[in-house]
Amino acid sequence: MRSKSKTFLLSSLAAGLVFGMAGAHAADTIKVGILHSLSGTMAISETSLKDVALMAIEEINAKGGLLGKKLEPVVVDPASNWPLFAEKARELLQKEKVAVVFGCWTSVSRKSVLPVFEELNGLLFYPVQYEGEESSYNVFYTGAAPNQQAIPAVEYLMSEEGGGAKRWVLLGTDYVYPRTTNKILRAFLHAKGVADDDIMETYTPFGHSDYQTIVADIKKFASAGKRTAVVSTINGDSNVPFYKELGNAGLKATDVPVVAFSVGEEELRGIDTKPLVGHLAAWNYFMSIDAPENKAFIEKWKAYVAKNKLPGGDKRVTNDPMEATYTGINMWAQAVQQAGTTEVDAVRQALGYQTFKTPSGFVESLDAKNHHLHKPVYIAEIQADGQFNIVWKTEGPIRAQAWSPYIPDSAKKVADWTYPWVCGNCTEPKFK
Amino acid sequence: MPILLRLTAAVLLLCAAVGARAADPAVDQALANLAADPKALRASVEALGGARGDPRALAVLEALRDGRLSVAGGEVLMRSADGRVLRARDGAAVAEAGSAFGLTNALRRGLGTAVARQQLLATDPQVRLAAAGALAERPSTEVEGLLRELLATEADARVRKALALALAPLDLDSADKARRLAAIGVLAEDGELAARGLLEPIAQGRDPELAQAARRALSRIGERQWLRDQFGNLFFGLSLGSVLLLAALGLAITFGLMGVINMAHGEMLMIGAYATYVVQGLFRQYLPGAFDWYLLAALPAAFVASALVGAAIERTVLRHLYGRPLETLLATFGISLILIQTVRVIFGAQNVEVANPAWLSGGIEVATNLVLPYNRLATIVFAVLVLAGVWTIFQKTRLGLRVRSVTQNRGMAAAMGIDTRRVDTLTFALGSGVAGLGGVALSQLGNVGPELGQAYIIDSFMVVVLGGVGKLAGAVAGALGLGVVNKLLEPAVGAVLGKIALLGFIILFIQKRPQGLFALKGRAVES
Numbered sequence: 002m003r004s005k006s007k008t009f010l011l012s013s014l015a016a017g018l019v020f021g022m023a024g025a026h027a028a029d030t031i032k033v034g035i036l037h038s039l040s041g042t043m044a045i046s047e048t049s050l051k052d053v054a055l056m057a058i059e060e061i062n063a064k065g066g067l068l069g070k071k072l073e074p075v076v077v078d079p080a081s082n083w084p085l086f087a088e089k090a091r092e093l094l095q096k097e098k099v100a101v102v103f104g105c106w107t108s109v110s111r112k113s114v115l116p117v118f119e120e121l122n123g124l125l126f127y128p129v130q131y132e133g134e135e136s137s138y139n140v141f142y143t144g145a146a147p148n149q150q151a152i153p154a155v156e157y158l159m160s161e162e163g164g165g166a167k168r169w170v171l172l173g174t175d176y177v178y179p180r181t182t183n184k185i186l187r188a189f190l191h192a193k194g195v196a197d198d199d200i201m202e203t204y205t206p207f208g209h210s211d212y213q214t215i216v217a218d219i220k221k222f223a224s225a226g227k228r229t230a231v232v233s234t235i236n237g238d239s240n241v242p243f244y245k246e247l248g249n250a251g252l253k254a255t256d257v258p259v260v261a262f263s264v265g266e267e268e269l270r271g272i273d274t275k276p277l278v279g280h281l282a283a284w285n286y287f288m289s290i291d292a293p294e295n296k297a298f299i300e301k302w303k304a305y306v307a308k309n310k311l312p313g314g315d316k317r318v319t320n321d322p323m324e325a326t327y328t329g330i331n332m333w334a335q336a337v338q339q340a341g342t343t344e345v346d347a348v349r350q351a352l353g354y355q356t357f358k359t360p361s362g363f364v365e366s367l368d369a370k371n372h373h374l375h376k377p378v379y380i381a382e383i384q385a386d387g388q389f390n391i392v393w394k395t396e397g398p399i400r401a402q403a404w405s406p407y408i409p410d411s412a413k414k415v416a417d418w419t420y421p422w423v424c425g426n427c428t429e430p431k432f433k
Numbered sequence: 434m435p436i437l438l439r440l441t442a443a444v445l446l447l448c449a450a451v452g453a454r455a456a457d458p459a460v461d462q463a464l465a466n467l468a469a470d471p472k473a474l475r476a477s478v479e480a481l482g483g484a485r486g487d488p489r490a491l492a493v494l495e496a497l498r499d500g501r502l503s504v505a506g507g508e509v510l511m512r513s514a515d516g517r518v519l520r521a522r523d524g525a526a527v528a529e530a531g532s533a534f535g536l537t538n539a540l541r542r543g544l545g546t547a548v549a550r551q552q553l554l555a556t557d558p559q560v561r562l563a564a565a566g567a568l569a570e571r572p573s574t575e576v577e578g579l580l581r582e583l584l585a586t587e588a589d590a591r592v593r594k595a596l597a598l599a600l601a602p603l604d605l606d607s608a609d610k611a612r613r614l615a616a617i618g619v620l621a622e623d624g625e626l627a628a629r630g631l632l633e634p635i636a637q638g639r640d641p642e643l644a645q646a647a648r649r650a651l652s653r654i655g656e657r658q659w660l661r662d663q664f665g666n667l668f669f670g671l672s673l674g675s676v677l678l679l680a681a682l683g684l685a686i687t688f689g690l691m692g693v694i695n696m697a698h699g700e701m702l703m704i705g706a707y708a709t710y711v712v713q714g715l716f717r718q719y720l721p722g723a724f725d726w727y728l729l730a731a732l733p734a735a736f737v738a739s740a741l742v743g744a745a746i747e748r749t750v751l752r753h754l755y756g757r758p759l760e761t762l763l764a765t766f767g768i769s770l771i772l773i774q775t776v777r778v779i780f781g782a783q784n785v786e787v788a789n790p791a792w793l794s795g796g797i798e799v800a801t802n803l804v805l806p807y808n809r810l811a812t813i814v815f816a817v818l819v820l821a822g823v824w825t826i827f828q829k830t831r832l833g834l835r836v837r838s839v840t841q842n843r844g845m846a847a848a849m850g851i852d853t854r855r856v857d858t859l860t861f862a863l864g865s866g867v868a869g870l871g872g873v874a875l876s877q878l879g880n881v882g883p884e885l886g887q888a889y890i891i892d893s894f895m896v897v898v899l900g901g902v903g904k905l906a907g908a909v910a911g912a913l914g915l916g917v918v919n920k921l922l923e924p925a926v927g928a929v930l931g932k933i934a935l936l937g938f939i940i941l942f943i944q945k946r947p948q949g950l951f952a953l954k955g956r957a958v959e960s
Binding site: 040042044045048162163164175203204205206208209210211213214215217218220221224225226227238241242245246248249250251254255256258270272273276279281312313382384385390392 | 500535536537538539541542545570625626627628629630631658662665666669672673676781782783784786788789794795796798801802803804806807808809878879880882884888920923924927928929932
């Protein structure tokens with residue numbers, strides 16, 4: 002500071018006062034918070050989101066940063082502990098004064114930090130597919146809502162090409178995401194004329210490892226003469242014993258296909274995929290997508306992994322939430338450039354109109370009204386090498402429905418943050 | 434006409450038997466189409482499935498199913514089992530193969546039917562039987578003609594039965610009442626749950642004779658299924674019980690016999706599982722030919738690894754804490770955290786992949802809807818063997834005698850000249866080693882990760898406490914009891930409620946009988 006001119010000193014002092022004594026350091030960098038579990042049960046999935054966020058930040062810095070300043074990542078570890086997520090979020094916003102936070106995986110962690118972001122007017126980018134039924138002024142959702150993942154997957158399995166399923170097993174881990182998703186799916190299946198007798202809904206505790214009875218039940222349920230499909234919202238580790246049991250019990254994808262919403266390239270890294278060939282997953286991005294943007298993304302990721310000697314080495318893969326994280330950071334950077342400031346209210350205004358050519362090969366846009374990303378939907382079959390063979394996709398990105406039209410209570414609600422609604426869950430506009 | 438048919442079928446079978454190239458022009462046409470337009474896979478598969486008496490059809494279909502078929506330079510090529518690339522048209526060897534065809538479920542379904550149609554013409558009755566079974570699962574009018582034709586000429590009684598079963602769903606829609614009755618009879622005899630949906634409308638139909646037959650068939654199918662369900666539940670219970678037993682047997686020694694509240698027991702399982710992972714890696718690298726047998730080498734490795742860690746823990750920490758249960762609990766809890774973190778540092782926080790060897794994948798189908806997976810059967814056998822081994826050590830060896838004497842009366846044993854400290858170390862190492870063996874079994878069933886042990890520690894304590902501390906028989910009864918009761922409850926109330934109900938039951942049981950199922954009789958000096 003010694004060499005700086007008097008005017009700069011004054012203005013930086015004034016800025017320091019305005020931004021709550023952020024200190025000299027904060028003036029030449031923009032702090033970006035990363036809130037992902039690096040230990041505990043969710044570390045398996047969330048660690049690579051932290052890595053890809055750092056990669057994106059490095060990439061932006063290499064191009065000269067934003068507004069003439071470098072980005073400075075602030076990584077904290079909420080340790081898969083839901084209340085700790087709220088504490089760490091508060092720390093990032095109040096103590097570190099970050100401009101934006103990229104974070105959370107499970108819905109329960111997002112619900113935990115939501116009040117903090119709303120109270121302190123922070124900005125959160127949430128990169129994972131989820132159950133919908135939410136739209137916050139302070140959150141941008143770059144993962145899929147149910148109509149961008151679950152509903153198209155079920156429609157595909159109903160189609161001639163997908164096997165023409167008439168009977169459905171809704172199988173999940175016992176917590177908010179599977180329960181809400183299955184509630185929406187049940188309502189959707191009713192709307193398609195599927196009777197309750199043809200729907201079997203089963204839940205298992207977190208970390209369940211003995212799937213003998215459930216697989217036997219699915220087999221019995223499936224042998225009632227109608228084509229059957231399984232919709233799995235099993236989350237985390239339990240997928241391994243579930244798929245092992247499926248393979249050993251001889252339940253083949255050609256007879257009873259299983260479509261999963263939480264199983265991607267990263268989760269399959271720990272499984273022998275040969276018995277699983279043909280089972281399906283629905284996402285908005287797959288590593289196997291044939292697009293120049295994706296090729297560049299994968300190359301960048303491989304180079305980053307090699308340069309930083311990340312654990313896993315050349316076996317590391319890219320997956321959907323990583324792509325969503327990468328997209329989110331780039332859109333935020335564009336919005337900051339346009340707004341000319343990192344101030345949350347201005348950036349939010351600019352964010353609603355951002356578009357970005359994502360690794361999925363499509364130009365995706367953020368929705369100013371419901372804060373969700375318009376995304377393409379891909380359905381793919383598991384291959385023997387742990388990658389996915391895409392069998393169906395939408396023609397282009399589709400708009401998210403934050404509130405499901407299939408649940409009567411939520412069908413009435415509207416998420417629209419533009420005038421005259423200015424509300425995430427209202428049944429009538431705030432300003433008439 | 435039937436004579437002529439019979440003759441042609443016999444000729445066909447003969448052709449297949451001697452492997453003569455009875456080239457079917459349809460096959461040549463299908464191969465040419467496929468080579469010209471690789472996208473027209475579905476039509477080609479159908480054409481190949483319909484080919485008669487040409488062994489190339491089945492070879493090409495099987496190559497496609499196994500991912501060995503490709504198109505390059507306007508020719509359909511297949512890679513044979515020994516790695517050579519052959520031209521599908523005439524079997525000539527060529528140099529290079531293109532990239533293999535990708536399959537989707539829709540194609541695989543059509544392929545399954547096509548392969549089964551070709552296999553129906555095989556000479557081996559076992560293959561014909563399997564093919565008829567596969568076709569019975571997906572009744573279609575497309576294969577009706579072929580089925581009827583073969584039924585008329587089939588010599589093997591079992592295959593005839595399977596063919597009749599495959600035809601029955603089609604006959605149910607026939608206009609001929611006698612034929613429908615016969616089909617209902619066939620389904621009553623051998624029909625599965627799938628036939629229910631077809632029979633139910635007939636049971637409620639107008640024709641009283643048909644309705645009665647259908648009702649009788651339905652009840653017979655129901656009875657068969659009920660029996661199978663009960664047997665299945667019992668097997669699942671035994672299997673879960675044997676998993677619990679393998680997880681808890683080590684603890685039955687360290688906690689049950691020695692009285693060490695061993696919170697690090699789960700980590701001994703985990704070390705056993707990681708030892709399996711390491712051995713697997715070594716086999717993959719140095720002995721890929723013997724890969725299927727890596728588990729046998731993993732057993733001693735896992736036992737030794739866990740036993741060494743156990744011995745080290747006993748020597749350095751536990752030996753100073755005997756008689757102080759609270760401190761032991763805290764110390765072993767700390768050790769468990771240290772071990773988890775150590776493994777995380779060495780192998781990473783991610784789960785590692787432990788593959789099932791080929792002989793442990795799949796299962797025996799004892800009846801439709803009742804498959805006994807090989808890995809579950811192997812677990813049961815393994816649990817029995819480990820139990821027998823531990824029992825032999827305790828009852829038939831000098832070490833066992835010493836262990837028993839030390840646990841019954843330490844002071845007296847020491848007075849008789851037994852080095853009780855050495856016995857303590859050996860016992861703890863043995864218990865840890867047995868846990869390592871349990872880890873090998875667990876690695877074949879579920880996840881292998883640093884937190885593997887955490888998932889089993891509560892179950893293990895439950896088994897030992899329920900069974901009665903200090904008795905191996907208690908651990909056996911506790912494990913099998915928990916397993917069977919859990920699996921009988923699960924179909925009725927679901928997995929989540931079943932687990933809760935089981936925990937509630939154990940709380941009540943321990944209230945009534947704190948000593949567990951099997952109590953130590955007689956006087957223990959230290960208590």
